[in-house]
Amino acid sequence: MSRADVCVIACAEAFRGDGEVLAAGIGGAITVLAxxxxxxxxxxxxxxxxxxxxLTGDVPELGAAPRTVEGWLPFRDHLWLVLHGRRHVMLxxxxxxxxxxxxxxxxxxxxxxxxxxxxxxxxxxxxxxxPTSYWIxxxxxxxxxxxxxxxxxxxxxRGAYDLRRVVTDLAVLDFDxxxxxxxxxxxxxxVSVDDVVRATGFPLAVPGDxxxxxxxxxxxxxxxxxxxxxxxxxxxxAA
Amino acid sequence: xxxxxxxxxxxxxxxxxxxxxxxxxxxRKPMALIEGILRSDxxxxxxxxxxxxxxxxxxxxxxxxxxxxxxxxxDSIPLEPHFRKARQEGSIAFTEYDEGMFMxxxxxxxxxxxxxxxxxGLGSDVMRVNPELRTVSSPYSDEELVAVPALTMDxxxxxxxxxxxxxxxxxxxxxPYFDDLYAKAARQTxxxxxxxxxxxxxxxxxxxxxxxxxxxxxxxxxxGGAWFTSCEPDYPRDEDWQKRYTTTPWQEFIDExx
Numbered sequence: 001m002s003r004a005d006v007c008v009i010a011c012a013e014a015f016r017g018d019g020e021v022l023a024a025g026i027g028g029a030i031t032v033l034a035x036x037x038x039x040x041x042x043x044x045x046x047x048x049x050x051x052x053x054x055l056t057g058d059v060p061e062l063g064a065a066p067r068t069v070e071g072w073l074p075f076r077d078h079l080w081l082v083l084h085g086r087r088h089v090m091l092x093x094x095x096x097x098x099x100x101x102x103x104x105x106x107x108x109x110x111x112x113x114x115x116x117x118x119x120x121x122x123x124x125x126x127x128x129x130x131p132t133s134y135w136i137x138x139x140x141x142x143x144x145x146x147x148x149x150x151x152x153x154x155x156x157x158r159g160a161y162d163l164r165r166v167v168t169d170l171a172v173l174d175f176d177x178x179x180x181x182x183x184x185x186x187x188x189x190x191v192s193v194d195d196v197v198r199a200t201g202f203p204l205a206v207p208g209d210x211x212x213x214x215x216x217x218x219x220x221x222x223x224x225x226x227x228x229x230x231x232x233x234x235x236x237x238a239a
Numbered sequence: 240x241x242x243x244x245x246x247x248x249x250x251x252x253x254x255x256x257x258x259x260x261x262x263x264x265x266x267r268k269p270m271a272l273i274e275g276i277l278r279s280d281x282x283x284x285x286x287x288x289x290x291x292x293x294x295x296x297x298x299x300x301x302x303x304x305x306x307x308x309x310x311x312x313x314d315s316i317p318l319e320p321h322f323r324k325a326r327q328e329g330s331i332a333f334t335e336y337d338e339g340m341f342m343x344x345x346x347x348x349x350x351x352x353x354x355x356x357x358x359x360g361l362g363s364d365v366m367r368v369n370p371e372l373r374t375v376s377s378p379y380s381d382e383e384l385v386a387v388p389a390l391t392m393d394x395x396x397x398x399x400x401x402x403x404x405x406x407x408x409x410x411x412x413x414x415p416y417f418d419d420l421y422a423k424a425a426r427q428t429x430x431x432x433x434x435x436x437x438x439x440x441x442x443x444x445x446x447x448x449x450x451x452x453x454x455x456x457x458x459x460x461x462x463g464g465a466w467f468t469s470c471e472p473d474y475p476r477d478e479d480w481q482k483r484y485t486t487t488p489w490q491e492f493i494d495e496x497x
Contacts, residue, residue, distance in 0.1 A: 129358060
């Protein structure tokens with residue numbers, strides 16, 4: 001069992017209880033595996049896609065074509081679904097603050113950025129209308145900052161619809177505090193609370209007793225191996 | 240007859256125009272038409288696009304005054320190097336919208352409405368960096384919504400799989416993107432296509448007829464006209480060439496024979 005396996009399970013847990021909604025993993029192996037594993041195990045009613053516009057009838061391994069297709073979701077309908085809301089999205093972020101405001105647009109002053117990134121993409125609408133979680137593969141003070149440079153995704157203090165959890169290579173964080181600020185929910189095996197605090201550029205709410213992130217079950221590990229026989233998940237997580 | 244050449248289309252464009260470009264990211268971009276603009280004297284353009292290499296190429300060639308977009312990306316290569324450079328050097332203006340806001344701007348223009356309301360954008364810095372954006376109160380509740388202005392454009396450029404000589408356009412890939420909306424939002428639309436055919440229904444089903452000739456001013460037969468972006472099912476993205484595009488110095492790249 002690897003750190004990447006733990007991260008996939010922690011991301012999959014974000015979808016627990018979601019029922020018949022689209023589990024949208026944006027980019028990379030971990031979020032896609034999380035949605036597919038959740039559907040194949042504890043959340044069978046989830047909808048998942050092939051990464052383009054097909055809603056798959058079965059749940060294929062990474063990179064494989066589905067055997068059956070149950071729906072069509074071209075970009076125009078995907079943008080409709082975002083506003084409709086029957087969708088839980090797992091986004092990424094170049095910067096995130098203590099209330100979960102995130103930035104994928106640019107670093108520095110927007111008028112003439114030090115580094116232009118993607119642009120806000122769908123982050124404003126996604127976070128305002130959909131349950132949202134984040135997968136951040138490198139937990140560091142450069143990402144976890146006091147203030148983000150261009151608010152793309154909304155935090156709990158700016159009208160986020162429902163910020164569920166932030167999964168990183170070190171820990172799981174949530175916003176289950178009286179003021180909606182970020183809280184350390186669990187640390188991955190081999191990671192200390194201090195490791196997480198040091199890697200976070202703002203004061204983190206730390207409960208007296210921080211549990212360990214749950215380990216994958218034997219059945220989940222088997223599902224993971226079948227979904228990702230090439231081990232792509234390992235390339236996204238250093239440890 | 241509406242069948243024309245890339246040069247004919249470019250001759251219909253003027254500096255200072257607002258030009259909408261179809262496709263999405265690095266998918267089905269009208270690259271042959273963009274290439275025509277690169278080699279013209281046109282300048283000072285406003286480009287409205289779910290942006291990809293179209294935006295990057297035009298920025299690198301100094302054709303752009305303003306970009307209107309929710310993102311600029313090459314999909315398999317997340318960041319567009321020439322758009323980044325233009326932004327970081329401050330050589331272009333940028334109107335940055337959320338993806339859903341952008342669609343509502345296209346829908347408003349296509350329906351000849353001044354704006355359409357949406358929630359997307361509220362609370363984000365999109366409202367801060369676009370101080371011209373207004374909100375509107377719902378007349379039926381006390382909700383405040385973003386009034387996304389119509390993305391009107393002088394010209395739209397789109398690339399489709401097939402068209403007929405009268406200007407009807409057809410897509411055969413999995414996603415129409417927003418090309419029909421661009422055609423409806425612009426005063427004039429020029430369609431490039433892989434092949435001009437007589438009978439579109441021999442190529443694909445009724446539902447693949449995306450753009451009506453009533454919206455189209457000219458058709459260019461341009462096989463490979465979306466290359467190096469994807470044009471499914473005719474061809475996938477040329478990943479090797481896209482990589483070359485992002486790693487070769489601009490002058491060297493643009494002088495290279497294609």
